[in-house]
Amino acid sequence: MRLAFILYKFFPFGGLQRDFLRIARTCQARGHDIVVYTMQWDGDRPEGFEIHTWKPRTLSAHARNKKFHAHVFANLKHKPAAVIIGFNKMPGLDVYYAADTCYEDKARHLRSRWYRYGSRYRHFSSYERAVFDRNSHTESLLISAAQKPLFEKYYGTAPERLHLLPPGISRDRRRPENGQAIRTAFRQSFEIDDDELLLLMIGSGFKTKGLDRALLAIKALPETLRRKTRLFVIGQDNPRQFQLQAHKLGIARQITFFSGRDDVPRFLLGADMLIHPAYNENTGTVLLEALVAGLPVFCTEVCGYAHYISDAKAGELIKSPFNQQVMNSQLVKILESAEQRRTWQTNALMFADTADIYSMPEHAADLIETIGVRLSGAAA
Structure with a gap:
């Protein structure tokens, strides 16, 4: 399968980035083609990865995210992937790797009520809703059990779309x-x-x-x-x-x-x-x-x-x-x-x-393959 991985930024020392790389390499080792879309890539480029970088010039992070999202999905329409895997929340994903906590919960409990009137909140809230809304098809790979009830609480996410992974310590x-x-x-x-x-x-x-x-x-x-x-x-x-x-x-x-x-x-x-x-x-x-x-x-x-x-x-x-x-x-x-x-x-x-604290990349690859087979069957 051709698997598309999307993340806003790659650098070698971030936890999200290291998880992405281990999952993508595990999928590659199973014979899948890996294409990556990112705004910035710092560090060595893995052999065999097709990496696309494009960073729009904007005044705000949320405006940049929107332009990047539109650019990536225009490319995917031209050259489709069997599964679209995101490491940041955004619309249109088949799979989301939940490295971040529930944004809505943080906005309600760690910010003033006025925060939710701003454009930054509207952007990140809408992108989170696109992933977890009850009507979304996106399946999420959770790495923290504590986040599952929060997504269910705010978005009514079906439990079968929330998959808890074991840790993946190298x-x-x-x-x-x-x-x-x-x-x-x-x-x-x-x-x-x-x-x-x-x-x-x-x-x-x-x-x-x-x-x-x-x-x-x-x-x-x-x-x-x-x-x-x-x-x-x-x-x-x-x-x-x-x-x-x-x-x-x-x-x-x-x-x-x-x-x-x-x-x-x-x-x-x-x-x-x-x-x-x-x-x-x-x-x-x-x-x-x-x-x-x-x-x-x-x-x-x-x-x-x-x-x-x-x-x-x-x-x-x-x-x-x-x-x-x-x-x-x-x-x-x-x-x-x-x-x-x-x-x-x-x-x-x-x-x-x-303890089973090493197998996250293998479990994630299993789920991505299962979802890919299901989506290809639905498309057929």
Whole structure:
């Protein structure tokens, strides 16, 4: 089959983008032709992919999205695909990969009521409705069970159109047999002493991931503990706001920023804990990547994959509603207990050996093929 994948932007370090690439490659390995439509492609181009890039010049994101959508579907009318798979919400999709949370729910609970009178809301709300409306034919691949009742609530989406996928953690994130040697070399390369504690934050969108909360928690550590604690932050975002915050808090020397990079497994092995106090997070793939590397996790319970940390007994959750003082106290307790962190590491590695947290691309490809067969039969 000829499969058309649509996403607004591709860059190598985004969670949505990495999921797209693994699903598309899985479909390609099964003999299907892959065509990609995107406004921007950064990074290497996979062999055998037919990639079309076109970015309209507009003043607003929603106007750009509309022009891009019209351009793509004009191309698809000229050269049809058996299945149209979108990684952003838009009309006309056969399959939608639900990397984002329910927009309507966020608009109603995280914004003022005046927000829903604006053109931005009208655009994104209409694009979400085009996917989930009870009269739509689009089938959605969900990666967070918590989102299913929200789409059913706001749009009356038929349950049989909402398919929950297992996580899809890449197996190269698992702790290798020489993990301790990699850790030692990593810490030596960054001049991290054995008695120092390295916290790690990974993810583009520093504001959403709660970096401000992490900086405040580090500032609140007792002085002796704070002096031996460092934070590495990895992500494709502008760090300036948070560099200024760290400077004002007097902890700038302990915070190191990195842009997105392809050697993240080395960081997972070299750190002492992943910290992820996100404001909202549909899933949080990095939580499971840390888990399979044996790295304890400290995250907010709003993350879609936070329950895996509890299931594995591999870290601690920050309860809702969020309270900065509670988080600060939790962090002190965690950093003061090396024994607890070792127990969490052992539990994490045991969980990684038994849990189904790797098969998302295969399940997604199965569903895409099934839908493609059904659509070709309907067309016939």
